[in-house]
Amino acid sequence: MISEWVVSILLLFGGTFILIGSIGLIKLPDFFMRLHGPTKATTLGMASMLIAAMVYFVNSGHGLSVREILITIFLLITAPISGYMLIKSAIHHKLKAKEGTKGLDNVEDD
Numbered sequence: 419m420i421s422e423w424v425v426s427i428l429l430l431f432g433g434t435f436i437l438i439g440s441i442g443l444i445k446l447p448d449f450f451m452r453l454h455g456p457t458k459a460t461t462l463g464m465a466s467m468l469i470a471a472m473v474y475f476v477n478s479g480h481g482l483s484v485r486e487i488l489i490t491i492f493l494l495i496t497a498p499i500s501g502y503m504l505i506k507s508a509i510h511h512k513l514k515a516k517e518g519t520k521g522l523d524n525v526e527d528d
Contacts, residue, residue, distance in 0.1 A: 421477040428470035435463030448516040449508055458500035465490050 439459030443479045446452045475483050 421473055425470045425474050428466050428473065432463040432466030432470065435459045435466065438464075449513055450505065453501055453504060457497050461493060461497040464493055468493075474493050514516060 436459070439455040439461075442455030442459060443452055446455065468486045472483060473479070475486075497516045
């Protein structure tokens with residue numbers, strides 16, 4: 419009974435964050451702001467959904483699945499690194515940010 423509530427809450431939490439990340443990807447005005455949607459919110463949402471899957475399968479008698487653990491670790495490691503590489507590439511190619519974006523005024527290319 420408790421595990422069903424935990425799974426439901428994790429799925430709702432994950433779905434909400436994935437929705438917020440997807441809306442941010444569409445609505446935010448420039449590349450630098452748009453990148454926060456998939457790298458931050460969507461990663462947290464997918465991790466929450468994978469944890470919900472782990473809780474469900476452990477409590478249904480199938481045992482702990484290594485697959486979900488590996489996917490979660492891979493996702494949490496690769497999403498920030500790919501976001502960092504995309505930002506570095508955008509800075510290298512001198513992609514313009516929207517006027518008023520803080521923190522990109524004094525960026526120098528390495």
